[in-house]
Amino acid sequence: MLSCDTTIWLTIFAANTVLRVNIDQIEPKNTRPDFKVQIVEIARPRESLDKKCTFQNLILEDEQECQIKVVMYANEIEQYADMFKLLHTYLISTARVKVSPTSYSKPIHKFYWILDKETVIEQIKPSDEVEKPLPPPTKLNITSFDRIPLLMVDSAIEIDILAIVLHYGPQKNAGRSHHRCREITLCDNQKNQFLFTQWEDFGEIEGHEIASKMATEADLLVILGRMLSLQTRYNSTVRVNPNYPQAVALINWAKENKTILLTCPSEKTSTSSSIAPVIVTTAGQQLISIKEISSAPSMAIFYVEAKMAILDEFQDFCVLQCSGCKQKKRTNDRKDFECPKCNRKTALVPRCSFQIDLIDNTATITASISAELGEKLLSMTAEAIFDITCTKRQSLSLDHVHEMLSNKVFEIQLRKSSWGSSNIMQATLSILSYMEKQHPP
Numbered sequence: 001m002l003s004c005d006t007t008i009w010l011t012i013f014a015a016n017t018v019l020r021v022n023i024d025q026i027e028p029k030n031t032r033p034d035f036k037v038q039i040v041e042i043a044r045p046r047e048s049l050d051k052k053c054t055f056q057n058l059i060l061e062d063e064q065e066c067q068i069k070v071v072m073y074a075n076e077i078e079q080y081a082d083m084f085k086l087l088h089t090y091l092i093s094t095a096r097v098k099v100s101p102t103s104y105s106k107p108i109h110k111f112y113w114i115l116d117k118e119t120v121i122e123q124i125k126p127s128d129e130v131e132k133p134l135p136p137p138t139k140l141n142i143t144s145f146d147r148i149p150l151l152m153v154d155s156a157i158e159i160d161i162l163a164i165v166l167h168y169g170p171q172k173n174a175g176r177s178h179h180r181c182r183e184i185t186l187c188d189n190q191k192n193q194f195l196f197t198q199w200e201d202f203g204e205i206e207g208h209e210i211a212s213k214m215a216t217e218a219d220l221l222v223i224l225g226r227m228l229s230l231q232t233r234y235n236s237t238v239r240v241n242p243n244y245p246q247a248v249a250l251i252n253w254a255k256e257n258k259t260i261l262l263t264c265p266s267e268k269t270s271t272s273s274s275i276a277p278v279i280v281t282t283a284g285q286q287l288i289s290i291k292e293i294s295s296a297p298s299m300a301i302f303y304v305e306a307k308m309a310i311l312d313e314f315q316d317f318c319v320l321q322c323s324g325c326k327q328k329k330r331t332n333d334r335k336d337f338e339c340p341k342c343n344r345k346t347a348l349v350p351r352c353s354f355q356i357d358l359i360d361n362t363a364t365i366t367a368s369i370s371a372e373l374g375e376k377l378l379s380m381t382a383e384a385i386f387d388i389t390c391t392k393r394q395s396l397s398l399d400h401v402h403e404m405l406s407n408k409v410f411e412i413q414l415r416k417s418s419w420g421s422s423n424i425m426q427a428t429l430s431i432l433s434y435m436e437k438q439h440p441p
Helices: 074-079 145-151 201-216 245-256 371-378 382-391 399-405
Strands: 035-042 054-062 067-073 089-093 096-099 111-114 120-124 159-168 172-174 179-187 193-199 222-228 237-240 301-309 318-322 337-339 344-346 348-359 364-370 410-420 425-436
Touching: 035 237, 054 074, 067 074, 145 159, 145 193, 159 193, 159 201, 159 245, 179 201, 193 201, 193 301, 201 237, 222 245, 301 399, 318 382, 348 371, 348 382, 364 371, 371 382, 371 425
Parallel strands: 067 111, 364 425
Antiparallel strands: 035 054, 035 089, 054 067, 089 120, 096 111, 159 179, 159 222, 172 179, 179 193, 222 237, 301 348, 301 410, 318 348, 337 344, 348 364, 410 425
16 A cells, blocks of 8 residues: 555656657567667668669667668658768658668678668758757777778778878779779878778769869868778778868867877878879888788788899780770780770870889898889880880899999888789789988988
């Protein structure tokens, strides 16, 4: 029996009241509650790998900063195109709940949503006095540059990065399948550099946006890359100068340190090179030995101190490539030809390219050097090299090169690239920059 001073609090809900829950409470059979979320990422629509459907990915975040991926397909993409805006807030219920696959990536949530015509979606306007929009997001799961090589040994891992764009290379073809790509040299606030490759339409669409802004804006750009990996490209997004506190801080730091940052990469871009020749020092950069390169992962830039020597004097010191798309051709005949990629008749032009050996006290390894860097080392233009080696069929005189390289140690910036199957992988090293090491007086 209750005493006279006992108080009982009763909460009476209206008949049409809908339960409000958070993303971490999602269950496959519990889709009726409202979820108050905001869109923190919108990928552009893409075709599936088998070309059978068009889909679009979004990332939603609730009041507790829990996140979930959302997928829409062709009809819904068009239906919600005008409604869904980045950083806007919505009430969503009755979305289809699916278990996130883990075979090719580590999902941000154990479930993901599919939005269809039966999903109930209500946009919360900024002027709404009952339901207030969520505040701007602050949560980022950023992977630091020093951890990337450790994580990238697993091609299924997807990571997020926040970085300054130092250099953006031209579009080129790479690998045996000649996939289109662009390479970006990125930097963090510790001045660590990393090579980021955008493949196929990412290089053409997002890449064009980055290149255009770099050409017109005075300050260095900052990009937020989400769900990047070695293997999957369909989940990835790249956003320029995102409005996150971490990004704003990095943008301001880049402004203050722009002069220092640009003393590493050269502002001169070579039209005949996949990445501009850059002169850097290893000050502040972690050096590795040549012996360690063979076991180091790809997708990174390495710095070594080593001697350089051209041990193979009878190799080809130049190649012919299309003057338009820069695709290398296995020929020494410079006659005009129909380029299938450029879709027009074009000329072949010579490009300096050869192998050079790098030697330190741990091992010797062979790397390639090309374009303006190679011409500088040989003190010859690509046209002159082609004339001697291909037209006149003579060997290059390398005495002056041997003398110049003799007993000198160089600070060298290298890029490691790998291709092949999971069982057989091949790797190549390319010299991105070099300079003679200065010994203190």
